Amino acid sequence: MTAIVDAQPKDLFASTATVVAHLEGVRQIANGISLAAANAKAVAARAGNRASGFVPITNFIDEMGRETRRLVDRVNQDAQRMVRGMLAEQRLGDALDRLHKGMARLEERSAYLDGIARDLAQEHQAASESTKRHLDSLCELLVTITDHARAARMMSTRSRVEATIAGDYQTSLESVADTVDNAAEHIRDVVMKCRVLLRTMG
Amino acid sequence: MIHHEIYGGRHHWFVFGRDPDKLGHIIDTNQYLVCDRGANFLLDPGGIETFSSMLPAVAARCDIAEVKYLFASHQDPDIISSLGLWDKAIPHAKLYAPWLWEGFLKHFGCHNIEYVGIPDEGMTLDLPSVKLQFVPAHYLHSSGNYHVYDPVAKILMSGDVGAALEPPGAPMFVDDFAEHVPKMELFHRRWMPSNRAKNDWIARVRQLDIDVMAPQHGRLFRGDDVKRFLDWFEALEVGIAIPREDEPEALDEQEAA
Numbered sequence: 001m002t003a004i005v006d007a008q009p010k011d012l013f014a015s016t017a018t019v020v021a022h023l024e025g026v027r028q029i030a031n032g033i034s035l036a037a038a039n040a041k042a043v044a045a046r047a048g049n050r051a052s053g054f055v056p057i058t059n060f061i062d063e064m065g066r067e068t069r070r071l072v073d074r075v076n077q078d079a080q081r082m083v084r085g086m087l088a089e090q091r092l093g094d095a096l097d098r099l100h101k102g103m104a105r106l107e108e109r110s111a112y113l114d115g116i117a118r119d120l121a122q123e124h125q126a127a128s129e130s131t132k133r134h135l136d137s138l139c140e141l142l143v144t145i146t147d148h149a150r151a152a153r154m155m156s157t158r159s160r161v162e163a164t165i166a167g168d169y170q171t172s173l174e175s176v177a178d179t180v181d182n183a184a185e186h187i188r189d190v191v192m193k194c195r196v197l198l199r200t201m202g
Numbered sequence: 203m204i205h206h207e208i209y210g211g212r213h214h215w216f217v218f219g220r221d222p223d224k225l226g227h228i229i230d231t232n233q234y235l236v237c238d239r240g241a242n243f244l245l246d247p248g249g250i251e252t253f254s255s256m257l258p259a260v261a262a263r264c265d266i267a268e269v270k271y272l273f274a275s276h277q278d279p280d281i282i283s284s285l286g287l288w289d290k291a292i293p294h295a296k297l298y299a300p301w302l303w304e305g306f307l308k309h310f311g312c313h314n315i316e317y318v319g320i321p322d323e324g325m326t327l328d329l330p331s332v333k334l335q336f337v338p339a340h341y342l343h344s345s346g347n348y349h350v351y352d353p354v355a356k357i358l359m360s361g362d363v364g365a366a367l368e369p370p371g372a373p374m375f376v377d378d379f380a381e382h383v384p385k386m387e388l389f390h391r392r393w394m395p396s397n398r399a400k401n402d403w404i405a406r407v408r409q410l411d412i413d414v415m416a417p418q419h420g421r422l423f424r425g426d427d428v429k430r431f432l433d434w435f436e437a438l439e440v441g442i443a444i445p446r447e448d449e450p451e452a453l454d455e456q457e458a459a
């Protein structure tokens with residue numbers, strides 16, 4: 001994982017693929033968060049009244065894990081769509097380039113080819129704008145994932161406070177809080193790296 | 203890109219090749235154009251890297267907007283990897299190509315051009331002055347392969363059959379057949395996989411009245427050299443150019459080539 005995160009691909013396609021690979025890691029961490037939430041629920045149930053303040057927190061954390069996975073799936077789908085768009089953009093750009101090279105050598109100007117080149121340039125422009133839109137929307141999704149991770153860390157702080165009144169169950173609940181905290185921090189780091197990669201593409 | 207007229211009557215044939223702008227590491231190819239009063243037909247239009255030279259060369263001979271038909275003798279990249287570019291330049295055109303290769307050729311990009319699959323037995327294409335024939339040449343060298351015969355101009359466009367590997371700037375026509383043979387020999391023995399397919403094709407082609415045989419690489423054959431080529435090809439064992447360890451003579455011959 002670290003090796004992939006530290007790689008700095010210069011190519012757009014490679015950057016997107018790297019982002020998708022990182023996010024697969026995020027998905028696994030989000031699974032871990034849901035598992036931690038399930039554990040916390042079990043502990044809280046055993047602790048009864050002493051951990052009653054813990055129940056809404058675990059529900060929230062569980063929901064957050066699920067939401068993060070949903071967002072990662074969306075990023076993957078959007079990234080795939082963006083790669084398809086980038087391929088089209090690259091093909092159109094290459095066609096335009098080769099058409100212009102050929103047209104530069106024409107003995108006399110061709111109104112027909114001028115029209116073809118104009119249409120192609122428009123198509124290329126549209127494809128490049130669509131890539132930009134996809135990129136913006138991917139960045140927004142990543143920001144949302146970061147927001148979720150931040151909220152999870154806040155929740156883990158609240159969990160620690162609740163744990164102090166849980167008596168015998170304090171240690172178990174604190175360890176759940178630690179797990180959530182570490183996971184959220186890891187997600188935030190990975191997503192930051194993804195955002196940097198996507199920014200260098202834009 | 204050099205272009206020559208090889209037939210001029212009611213319709214015209216042109217050959218394009220010996221591209222001085224060609225990148226060194228790609229094989230030189232001959233492209234052909236038939237111009238027939240607003241129905242222009244481009245045969246084996248070439249690879250991606252040839253497109254920027256082909257476009258002005260074709261435009262010098264006809265109105266690009268009136269290139270209505272394309273032909274691909276088979277699926278090789280030197281034949282037709284420019285398809286995605288022609289697809290943008292002449293979106294209204296039809297591509298005649300082996301039915302067998304449709305799903306493969308479309309990888310080159312064929313969103314606008316209509317793909318007309320040529321059936322195994324061949325078919326004809328009506329131009330205003332001539333009915334062109336797509337003559338089956340399967341396994342020569344591709345498993346779905348056709349040549350184009352023009353009974354008016356008496357030209358057989360023969361794809362990779364008759365191809366020769368030559369240094370840059372070679373003349374357009376064979377002038378000394380015996381001297382030309384070594385430039386074709388290894389190519390035919392290695393690229394042509396089937397003696398049976400070769401003999402079938404020779405029998406078919408001997409029935410045609412041919413003045414010019416026009417391959418996709420190297421020089422064109424005219425007059426008696428066409429018959430000399432058919433005789434030479436008939437005698438040549440093909441599909442055996444990979445030496446076998448249990449046949450030391452074959453290894454020796456290979457090394458000599």
Ligand SMILES: [Fe+2]
Nearest residue numbers: 276278343362
């Ligand atoms: Fe070929």
Ligand SMILES: [Fe+2]
Nearest residue numbers: 278280362418
């Ligand atoms: Fe070829």
